[in-house]
Amino acid sequence: MQDNLPAPDQEPEPAAPPAWWxxxxxxxxxxxxxxxxxxxxxxxxxxxxxxxxxxxxxxxxEEMDREQEAVKRDVEYAQQRVRLRLLERQEQLMRLARDVANKEVDPEEFMGRAESMVVQYPELQVLTWIDERRRIKATYSAPSVSSNNMRANGEILRPGETESMYSLARDLQQPVYSQPAAGAERGLLQLHVPMTDQGRFGGVVLGEYSIDGLLRYGVPAEVAAKYAVALLDGKGRVIAGTSVPPRNPATQLLPWAAQPNEYEVPVSPVGNGLILRAQAYRTGLGVIGSGLFWLVGALSAMTAWMLIANWRHTRRRVQAQHALVAETNFRRAMENSMLTGMRALDHQGRITYVNAAFCQMTGWSEAELVGRTPPFPYWPDEDRDMLAARLEDELNGRTAPGGLQVRVKRRDGSLFDARLYVSPLVDAKGHQTGWMTSMTDITEPNRIREQLQASHERFTTVLEALDASVSVAPLGSEELLFANKLYRLWFGGQAAGHLQMVAQAGVPAQRPEQTLDDVDAFAGLPTGTLTTAQSENAEIYVPELGKWLEVRSRYLNWVDGRLAQMVIATDITPRRHAEEQSAAQAERAQSASRLVTMGEMASSVAHELNQPLTAILNYSNGLVSRIKSKQINEEDLLAALDKTARQAQRAGQIIQRIRSFVKRSEPNRTPSDVHVMVNEALELAEIELRRRNVRLSHYVAARLPKLMVDPILIEQVLVNLLKNAAESIEHAKRPASRRSVELRAIPKQVDDQQVVEFSVLDSGSGLAPEVMDRLYEAFFSTKVEGMGIGLNLCRSIVESHHGRMHAENIYNGVEVAGCRFSFWIPVSGAINTVAGKDAGVTV
Incomplete structure (x- = not known):
């Protein structure tokens, strides 16, 4: 009896049906x-x-309710779009009306602005300016407007809807829309915007919209695609758009047949006179109407599908078994062919699996390794403690994501470097059964890495030890790719110093601003020409450092493929100071040379000044005597005073000319007239030449351009050459008939360059060959009292003006008939103006 009772922990059996049942x-x-x-x-x-x-x-x-809500939401969205479009046009017309009322727009400009608005906004068809007397001053219509709907300038509004809306806008003093209806006048929606000038009505600006255009461009495309959208007038008649035809009355009797899904909303600011309606297109209800048939068919199809699915499931299981066998064979072949060693450990650290690559790396077979526990035979003796500690970390899950580097001992005792990566070994049920380790031989990569590191250290040491600043930055970015020690000492670790040097040197470099796609200025251009071009040099001054730097830059392809710019800056401050000192010394030498020249000409200058001073003294004594004896009349007195004044002026001019010649001043290159420079030099040298009884003639070509030179320095060169020519003639002891010097200034072509050549030709004894070789040597002179700096300074002055000086002997057969000194100044940078007339004068 007890065996038939249920066990205490068993669930009770379901209750039996009632006895009556x-x-x-x-x-x-x-x-x-x-x-x-x-x-x-x-x-x-x-x-x-x-x-x-x-x-x-x-x-x-539920679906009908959702569709109704969707139609309502979409219609309200479309109404908002149409409303915003009307309000935007209304604001533009109000601005236009304000400008017209303020007399800022005339009819011609009104036509231009109206044309622009009609072209820009297709729904706007006609814009008309109507003054306070109902006369049309200006109107513009779209090309699509028919001739019947066009108005003419000067026309008076005829009684009708437009005239009544005009009166309403005048009375209300605010924009008024017409109430459109099917078949209304002109078939357009009108907006009357009144114009007021200091409270006085000045007419209206009438804008007429196309109802079809307002529907086409105002209603969003997604709403128009989903519904039949139409605009209705106040009586419910369709003005524009489409509507869904009424359904068959017989279908309305079906319980599942839905009423037409539609929604209407008035369009503000027009009001109830313009209504936007959307009707959902008819959708088929066959599936719902014959639901029982489809339900039975679906149940039958489901039964058949279950039988077929069971058969296909059996086939897939057989195919999966074959695929599993093939996959196992494939993975085994892949493991045997891969170069990465694989090793599996259980939770106790026992080796459970090794692949062929692992055995090949270590030299031990699979049978010798599987089942082994630490210490493993491929552990080096000196690293066993370290490897045991790392194995303990590995078994406890404390592994580095980037792997770890160890040394592995082969069976023959040799060692190699390896990198180990450890990951959990999970079975099919998701349980971890051990750890899988992959081992890669990195002996050769380590050797290459060490060589690269050593090479990089040598390269960095050389660049850091340079006495020049080196920096590299990509074009179009403020990133600094490289900077050596001197650059960091000068400018820090930012790219501001690099960009500053590039900007001051005038080298093109793109700064990031606008950022179309963060491309540089050379995007799309071949970079080979840039990277192989010569480097650009410039000398700049950096106020922050107080140094002059020589900047050399060039383009190069950086290691990541970007086009970069390398800038090398060398400190040239000592050299610039030396050049400035040299220039100052040269200037002092030039002043000293002029003083020496004038010192040598002192006696001639004194003789020249003696004549006007003697004349002044004689005139003064004569005047005093005649005034005392009262034997002079007013005309003779004025004539004598006039002659005295001219002599005093002559003496002053001589002194002023000498003073300006010997005065020390900074070089000042200005556009200078060749005739003026030649005449000034002739007046200074003429005294010396006349003292030595030497004739002077000169010729200056006509229409010479002005030269960008320092006229005082060029005059100094000419005076020195003329004085040397006179001294050479006197030293040669030529007779009076052969004592002549000629100065010429003519245009010339030298090496495809336009120049002006100055030449001084004398009739002296010429230059000896040994003198010709040392002619421009500093402190060399053929005169006993000479200092040897005149010709050297003359050549320096000419070369500082980018010119050249030349000397040659003139021969008459085998006899030297004289010497010719010439120099030329380039015309580049000269001002091409006519420099006087042809002058050929003999003195």
Whole structure:
């Protein structure tokens, strides 16, 4: 009896049906029992179908509500778009009306602005300016407007809707829209914007919209694609757009047939006279209407699908078995062919698997390694403690993500470097059964890395030890790719110093501003020409450092492929100071040379000054005597005073000319006239030449351009050459007929360059060959009292003006008939103006 009782921990059996039900079922015949047994599943199916139909009906009602809400939301969105478009046009017309009222726009400009607005906004068809007397002053219509709807300038508004809206806008003093209707006048929506000038009505600006254009461009495309959108007038008549035709009345009797899904909303600011309506397109209800048929078909299809699915599932299991075998063979072949060693450990550190590559690396076979526990035979003896500690970390899950580097001993005792990567070994059930280790031989990469590191250290040491600043930055970025020690000492670790040197040197470099796609100025151009071009040099001054730097730059392709710019800056401050001192000394030498020249000409200058001073003294004594004796009249007195004044002026001019010649001043290059420089030099040298009884003639070509030179320095060169020519003639003791010097200034072509050549030709004894070789040597002179700096300074002055000086002997057969000194100044940078007339004068 106790064995039939349920165990305490077993669940109780379901309760038996009530006794009355068992009694009733047993009283039924087998036929009736079979019928009831068949009716029960049928009733269950019918109840299931009824539940499905009810569910579909409920879902349909929910769907209709959602569709109605969607239509309402989309129509309101479209209404907002149309409203905003009308308000934007209204604001533009109000601004135009304000400008017209303020007399800032005339009819011609109104036509231009109206044309621009009509072209820009397709729904706007006509813009008209109507003054306070209802006369049309200006109107513009779109090309699509028919001739019947056009107005003419000067026309008076005729009675009608437009005239009534005009009066309403005048009375309300605010924009007024017409109430459009189907078949209305002109078929356009009108907006009357009044114009007021200090409270006085000045007419209206009439804008007329195309109803179709407003619908086409105002309603979003996604709304127009989903619904039949139309604009209605106040009476519900369609003005523009489309509508869904009414459905068949017979279908309205079906319980699942839905009413037309539509929604209407007035368009502000027009008001109730313009209504926007959207109707959802008709959707098929066949699936819902014949739901029972599809439900039975779906159940049948499901039964067949289950049988077919069971058969296909069996086939997939067989195919999966074959694929598993093939995958296992493939993985085994892949493991045997790979160069990375694989090793698996269990939780106790015992080797459970090694592949062929691992055995090949270590020299031990799979049978010798599988099942081994630490210490493993491929551990070097000197690293066992360290490797045991790392294995303990590995078994406890404390592994580095980037792997670890160890030394591994081969079976023959040799060592190699390896990198180990450890990951958990998880079985098919998701349980970790151990650890998988991959080993790669990195002996050769380590050797290459050490060589590269050594090379990089040598390269860095050389650059850091340079006495020049080296920096590299990419074009179009403020990133600093490289900077050596001197650059960091001068400018820090930022790219500002690099960009400053590039900007001061005038080398093109792109700065990041606008950032279309962060491309540099040379994007799309071949970089080969840039990187192979010669470096650009410039000398700049950096105020922050107080140094002069010589900057050399060139383009190069950086290691990441970007086009970069390298700048090398060398400190040239000592050299610049030396050049400045040399220039100052040269200037002092030039002043000293002029003083020496004037010292040598002192006696001639004194003789020249003696004549006007003697004349002044004689005139003064004569005047005093005649005034005392009262033997002079007013005319003779004025004539004598005039002559005295001219002599005093002559003496002053001589002194002023000598003073300006010997005065020390900074070089001042200005556009200088060749005639003026030659005449000034002739007046200074003429005294000396006349004292030595030497004739002087000169010729200056006509229409010479002005030269960008320091005229005092060029005059100094000419005076020195003329004085030397006179001394050479006197030293040669030529007779009076052969004592002459000629000065010429003519244009000339030298090496495809336009120049002005100055030449001094004398009739002296010429230059000896040994003198010709040392002619321009400093402190060399053929005169006993000479200092040897005259010709040297003359050549320095000419070369500082980018010119050249030349000397040659003139021969008459085998006899030297004289010497010719010449120099030329380039015309580049000269001002091409006419420099006087042709002058050929003999003195």
């Amino acid at each position: 068992r009694h009733w079922w047993r009283r039924q015949t087998p036929t009736r029992q079979d019928r009831f047994a068949m009716l029960a599943p049928l009733a269950a199916v019918l109840l299931f179908l009824a539940a499905i139909v009810s569910a579909f009906w409920y879902l349909r009602l």
